[in-house]
Amino acid sequence: MRSEYTRMIKRRIRTELAARLDETPAVALLGPRQVGKTTLAQEIAATRPSVYLDLESEADRAKIADAEQYLTSHQDKLVVLDEVHRLPGLFQILRGLIDRGRRKGLRAGRFLLLGSASIDLMAQSGESLAGRISYLEMGPLDALEVPEQDLPGLWIRGGFPDSYLARSDRISLRWRRDFIRTYLERDIPMFGPRIAAETLRRFWTMLAHHQSGLLNASEFARSLGVDSKTVASYLDLLVDLLLVRRLEPWHSNAAKRLTKSPRIYVRDSGLVHALLNLGDQEAVLGHPVAGASWEGFAIESLIAAAPEGTVANFYRTLAGAEIDLVLTLPHGALWAIEIKRSLAPKVERGFHHAVEDLQPARRIVIYPGVERFPMGHAIEAVPLAQASRELLALHD
Structure with a gap:
């Protein structure tokens, strides 16, 4: 019921997020917990071939025990990585995948990274994904998102x-x-x-x-x-x-x-x-x-x-x-x-x-x-x- 209620609210940032994904290999959507990042990401993912992984889930973390092989097998899809700060070692792998994908003509819409803070995500990705990632901050509802x-x-x-x-x-x-x-x-x-x-x-x-x-x-x-x-x-x-x-x-x-x-x-x-x-x-x-x-x-x-x-x-x-x-x-x-x-x-x-x-x-x-x-x-x-x-x- 919670996600059903949340979907009733159209978030302004959705249009910008979709546009960034069409322009950039990776987009980081940052914001506090429970602000609606996952719901929005799933809405975006439903509009295109995609894979969603929650890195707080042991089952989903097990899927990417060999992250390079798993993500390469889904290179034709948008891969959503929720709570990505839990696996900081991923960022170096993402860099290689993005660079190899560019040589194959895969220049946009590869990865959507969700994080509950700016600390680790921005520091880690800033080193390894510079020039390959765009950042968006999603806050709580504002004055233009309710009657x-x-x-x-x-x-x-x-x-x-x-x-x-x-x-x-x-x-x-x-x-x-x-x-x-x-x-x-x-x-x-x-x-x-x-x-x-x-x-x-x-x-x-x-x-x-x-x-x-x-x-x-x-x-x-x-x-x-x-x-x-x-x-x-x-x-x-x-x-x-x-x-x-x-x-x-x-x-x-x-x-x-x-x-x-x-x-x-x-x-x-x-x-x-x-x-x-x-x-x-x-x-x-x-x-x-x-x-x-x-x-x-x-x-x-x-x-x-x-x-x-x-x-x-x-x-x-x-x-x-x-x-x-x-x-x-x-x-x-x-x-x-x-x-x-x-x-x-x-x-x-x-x-x-x-x-x-x-x-x-x-x-x-x-x-x-x-x-x-x-x-x-x-x-x-x-x-x-x-x-x-x-x-x-x-x-x-």
Whole structure:
């Protein structure tokens, strides 16, 4: 039933994934567990001759005990390798198969590699498959993948399909708690150094409380009883697992004294709420994290909709000029985006000062309403889904 529900949602990334497979010998589809990578890969595989192997399955691993022979016997098919990081030795073999295949005219659509993290997969494939592989990141559902009237529910439950589609808020919260526990007890120890699950849970929860705040590693270190380097390693791990976003500050304006610390966001709003034991909309709205949570939710959707090559930052000077999100589009134009969880948004003086510094092409306030309207000074209030569609329209 879960996969049936998941298939009801059309993922935007499917078109791009199919196009990459038609252009490149190997494509790596990266994203957290349970985000829908396997379902999407199986949908793509159903459209062409293919073989699917789950490398967490002993039976499927046994099939490729002699990987070169097995994969050569299926060189005329798309081979989907799920959880490919479990067999790092495969990457060198794939390189040889791709190179031999090119000489036979097999130039695209050979391998689809699925990974639950960017750490091992990108490091290993980066060495052996350079020039032979294309990377795509698949995140949770965003503002363009659900009906616009369902955005409040997507914000509260988050974008993991099983959480979003759960029959009740209670079931959704339980799913997210189980997801967190599985990552802490099973997946993170597999990807990174041995870290006590309870310590990492405390750190993850602290990040949720600190949503959208500037990173203060020393403060986290004191609370956890570790040093700042250890905190940095914990953060690196969660970032590499695509569970936390480290939004870097804008740094191109040498004439201004700018904040140097990154802002930190737990990337899925539903996980923010689960870490803080907020089970429904009333609980979220009554908690101080509500505004920061909605800010992170909006940022993830906007970045997901932006054209490939877009760079995301925030802007903050020591004098108080500030912009929540600055998008540098591939052709160099800047979008300055302020995010407000209010139906009557107001722009602070710091935003006006910041846009004077940067002179962006667009000045936008994202808010949870349904109509766009001018706010003066070339600033426009725009609903999240509308702004996301405008960014999507900029794709080549």
